[in-house]
Amino acid sequence: MTSMFGEPIARVEDDRLLRGNGAYLDDLGHDALAAAFVRSPHAHARITGIDVSGALDVNGLVAIYTYEDLSGRLAEPLPLLIPHPALTHGRTGYPLASDEVNHVGEPVVMVVAADRYLAEDAAEAISVDYEPLPAVVGIDAARAAEHLVHPDVPDNIAAEMVQSHGNAATAIAGSPHCLELDLTIERSASTPLEGRGVLARWDTESRRLRIWTSTQTSTGVRAAVAAKLDLALADVDVITPDVGGGFGVKIVHPWPEEVLVPWAAKLLGRPVKFTEDRAEHFVASAHERGQQHRVRVGFDDDGRVLGLDVRFWHDNGAYIPYGLIVPIITSTQLLGPYKPGAYRVEFTSLYTNTVIVTPYRGAGRPQGAFVMERTLDAIAAELGLDRALVRERNFITPDEMPYDHGLIFQDGRPLIYDSGDYPACLVKLKELVGWDSFPALRAEARAQGRNLGIGLACYVEGTGVGPYEGAHVVVETSGKVKVATGLTSQGQGHQTVLAQIVADELGVPMADVEVTTGDTRAFDYAVGTFASRAAVVSGSAVALAARAARAKAIKVAAAALEAAPEDMEIIEGVVRVKGDPATAIALGTVAVLSNPLRYAFDEAAKAATQFAGGDLDTPPVAVGESPGLEGREFFSPLRSTFASGMHAVIVETDPRTAEIKILRYCVVHDCGPLINPRIVEGQIHGGVAQGVAGALYERMAYDENGQLQNASFMDFLMPYVSEVPDGIEIDHLETPSPLNPLGIKGAGEAGVIPGAAVFASAISDAEGFPITAMPISPSDLFELRQNRGPGTGDGRR
């Protein structure tokens, strides 16, 4: 039987989705009432009154709720999901604003009506009086702290945190060369095509709550809603339907709407649904990326970094429900594939009167890669060295693995790289892009009056973080294999890759395997989908569960055949003595035999009933055994496993218009063995597109009053096909991880991480002056040229 692991097979998800038979959140609950929200039009204001009288005679109105209607734990602030000792001033919002609003879009009133049109009619007829307060917008304003976001948070500082390894100050002071750089990245956002949404049904007879939500963590939502509504966990089911993209934003939970909709459904005894619209998604979900960094670096004549000191300021928005994950990731993953000598990093996480900041694909790594790669480019320019050579000289080498950075990673565990071969990766990338022949290409273009630049950027990504995932694999008496894991899917193809793993481990055809994700009814212990962890953690759990089911199948079949278990094999769903087709027992039959019966439910089941025979000297289910042909296992990784990669881009910048055109985009990626190369490449494609977006197009254009000026797809420049590279050239390196049974590493986020870094490198190379703030538009570049005069175009920056 051909191994499925490693095969670029087509996805099992697709047929349903291509026929329009997907079931996304808003495709469900046609009988549900609709919720709409009155949201704050002010970035910062005191609520002085709410008048709902105008809405009371709107057709179809069912209920209006304000903060006054909330009680018990629902009236308390939403949970701070990831506490940290350094997060001394953690603040989270209320489900509905109590007396103050802290960003445009914050929910103030919930309306429930017969449909969304009518709910919006009622919402528009509600009048809220506000006393505007000064808005704190942007990192500069937050740092200046002339005004405060939260009156009880001095200087707008949520947290300050330092990590260090060695003495960076001393190392820098003793270095032959030193540079200082200021580097900035603006806000962007995950922006899935489907916004948030939640549907809830309270069963008045069984008194149980069922929630469907477009989330990256069904178990997280379940625990949070049960706690908020004072329900037993066992009385709450959370089901993740098809999800139209997540990219990080849907890991946040519970959203205000995610607790209010179930609460209203329970109160009203009727199903209630909220479907976020695009405008709401811009102002009421979450953003990321906005950070300012100051770097001091000391290095020797060869460009080796001896000491690195990074100070940065992180804009966490109005509240900080997701804790310090993003800045912690920046401060650790900034190091990439390099050993910096001594290192010190300090960050300040600041409140602003803007939408909350939580992980967006890459989660702090794009900023970190931008900082580190810009720094190495600056060193190369300072010393007149090749940029690739400077990187090579700073690489951690394969013989230094596992490599301990002496820092603590985002999972609270030591930052120890488990595997990787960075020098080999660079060799592949240089070859792929033609690094060494680029000067000739540039000269040729220049002769035609064209301006070319090349950039490269490297990254390391800690993937597959714990604490754990689990899986259940059961062989039904039909021979079909049902697999369940608790984490959720948002288009990654988990049903395909997990089925590939099970097919191999259990020895069954792919077509017999069906995978369920994100449904607490099917598997209720799980963490969620983030940090490129699904394949690594759930994939490993699924492999272990399938191995357990396989062992049991062999044991049961061996007993039936009076053969030795070690002589058995499972091929294409049939258990047999190795090489002896005459002994074959279908797995479905083994499943029947595994479950001693009193009552036959069909012809096949008769074989397992009490008068069908068996050893009368032992109990029907032996001590330590359980009925059924199944396996249920968990995988809890010791630490994260570190994927890595390098990107190169060749750009052309228009000498007159400053338009930036992508000529080639090359990727070398190492996520260990590929379960499904086609799916991994798809992840890279999507990541690269988001990297291009963050480098050249997307920003959150807040004005000084905290109004988001580009809160629509007309104005927020999400790339169409015309903005992405026409062809992405990909090569793989496969260094296996020692930390999980499949040797794999995550691949979901990698494509986006070096985006800002690689474009800044290439544009700097084309223009001859350093680019220090991203994203960069043609107007930005034009302005930089005006301010600097003509560039040298000598390729040294």
Next chain:
Amino acid sequence: MAEEELFDVTLVINGVTHTVAVPARRLLSDCLRHDLRLTGTHVGCEHGVCGACTILADGVAVRSCLMLAVSADGAAITTVEGLASPDGALSPVQQAFADCHGLQCGFCTPGFLTTITAALAGNPDPTHDEAREIIGGNLCRCTGYQNIVKAVLRAAELQRTAAPGDGVAPGNGG
């Protein structure tokens, strides 16, 4: 407040005639999804930029979030549910997406499928650049468009090799 006035609208959707009473302001996208429960058509922005809600009205690709249901009265409409042939075989465009891994989360996919179906009816043999042009008005956040471009070319190839009458023409009512 007075109840909203309702208007009877007759739509021939995927070959089946539906009559539905809707308020004047009801978007065609909402009418399809919520009144007729044809939820294959998705809504990504409600301002005509993302293209997820694209349907074919009398064979022409239209953004159903920018059209009122009442103004579609009498139109022959093809939604994603009507693209496969009556025997259940995927259309060339649908098959090409499966062959080329042209979708991930699948949310934008129905709009791409209808858009490409209409475009290939007019240009059955697009060049690579024309393939990019065909999908140039639809947003996808997952795929980086690489495999969607491939799927356009693959669909054209499948369509050319398919026998006439295999359910490849748009708006044929499936």
